[in-house]
Amino acid sequence: MLGDLTAPVGTTLDRFIAQKQEQFPYATGELSQLLRDIALASKIINREINRAGLAGIEGASGTENVQGEAQQKLDVVADVRFTRALSKGGETCGIVSEECDHIIETGNKHAKYIVTIDPLDGSSNIDVNVLVGTIFSIYRRRSPIGSSPTEADMLQEGTEQVAAGYVLYGSSTMLVYSTGYGVNGFTYEPSLGEYFLSHPKMKMKEDGKIFSINEGAYNTFPEGVKAYLKHCKDQEYSGRYIGSLVGDFHRNLLKGGIYIYPATEKYEQGKLRLLYECNALAFLAEQAGGVATDGYQRILNVKPTSLHQRTPFFVGSKKMVEKAMELLKEPQ
Ligand code: AHG
Ligand code: MN
Ligand code: MN
Ligand code: MN
Numbered sequence: 001m002l003g004d005l006t007a008p009v010g011t012t013l014d015r016f017i018a019q020k021q022e023q024f025p026y027a028t029g030e031l032s033q034l035l036r037d038i039a040l041a042s043k044i045i046n047r048e049i050n051r052a053g054l055a056g057i058e059g060a061s062g063t064e065n066v067q068g069e070a071q072q073k074l075d076v077v078a079d080v081r082f083t084r085a086l087s088k089g090g091e092t093c094g095i096v097s098e099e100c101d102h103i104i105e106t107g108n109k110h111a112k113y114i115v116t117i118d119p120l121d122g123s124s125n126i127d128v129n130v131l132v133g134t135i136f137s138i139y140r141r142r143s144p145i146g147s148s149p150t151e152a153d154m155l156q157e158g159t160e161q162v163a164a165g166y167v168l169y170g171s172s173t174m175l176v177y178s179t180g181y182g183v184n185g186f187t188y189e190p191s192l193g194e195y196f197l198s199h200p201k202m203k204m205k206e207d208g209k210i211f212s213i214n215e216g217a218y219n220t221f222p223e224g225v226k227a228y229l230k231h232c233k234d235q236e237y238s239g240r241y242i243g244s245l246v247g248d249f250h251r252n253l254l255k256g257g258i259y260i261y262p263a264t265e266k267y268e269q270g271k272l273r274l275l276y277e278c279n280a281l282a283f284l285a286e287q288a289g290g291v292a293t294d295g296y297q298r299i300l301n302v303k304p305t306s307l308h309q310r311t312p313f314f315v316g317s318k319k320m321v322e323k324a325m326e327l328l329k330e331p332q
Contacts, residue, residue: 011196012197014194016184017032018032020181035177037086037088037092038086038136038167041081041082042173044085045078045167046173046190048081049132052126057074058127060072065098065099066100067308072124074120079100081119082097082117083095083106091108092111093110093113094141094149094154097116098308099119101307103149103150109145109146114141114149115136117134117135118133120133121133121245121246122243125244130242131168131170131242133169133245133246133247134166134169135165135276135280136165137161137164137276137283139154154307155305155306157301161279163178163180164178164279164280165284166249166280172188174186174187174198175188177284180283182202183202183203185198202253203288204285204290206256207320210239210240210252211240212258213241213260213261217264217265217266220264222295224324224329225324228327231323245259249315256317262314270294273308274299274304275304275307277313278315279299282298282300285316290317291315291317292313292314292315295325295328296328299313
């Protein structure tokens, strides 16, 4: 009746971040603060998403973003919330967001870090009450402290990420992140307003039986992708596709699987964006023992040339991604 009073007190996200910082005696605490700022913004978004239907913030906003997509009201709300939290937090000098065509200057010219962000991933799923997410990457700036952030700060290879993560607003809300020492997942306890460590040291299975791809554009897939899909079906793997990248990635991280968004006739470079979708998830996948490529090369080694650059994306269990790459190389 009283529940399990002997259960150990969980580790909160704040405590976990503080403990990690203590392990690095020269750390100044700025990255820790930045991670807390992101967590705080995610709690605000979580609240907005949960009451979207009641608060009149479902549906399209009537505007179009730089991607040529109709923005949803919550795309805009999430973008504003994150931009404000990162600006007020003081540790970020510049932001690249899916929802904004140019670099956002926060005014914190003395801050060390830059953030690239997909404020709301899977936004077409909001109106049907299916999970959505937030994806972020953190880099050290390259421009001198005290100056305005530049494109060179933003166009860094994924290998340069200091930290990356995502928030999943699903049946539970979770924050999953890595600072390059493994991946840890935290579940939000809304009545306490705290994230608790629920998934320590996450590892992706070396092989899996789930493939996630939108087959609607099958006719224009590269032949190697078609061959890989045949392989999946010959093996009677399960097809699972939410249409929210964060959700599809998270499931495959926990269960083993592959997510593919290949080049298609409509999206010649794939649909997903390198800076604020693929790099973060590639970093997490590798930290969990998985693999992320554009079909031919490691995502984290791609040198970005523009802020909203797209790339084909193959991410997931090592053996599955390697098999897909092998078939892409073969003349069909
Ligand atoms: P976003 O909502 O941030 O624009 O991202 C949408 C992405 C991703 O979440 C999802 O996996 C993919 O687009 C779905 O695209 P299709 O509808 O073409 O399958
Ligand atoms: Mn979008
Ligand atoms: Mn997205
Ligand atoms: Mn988005």
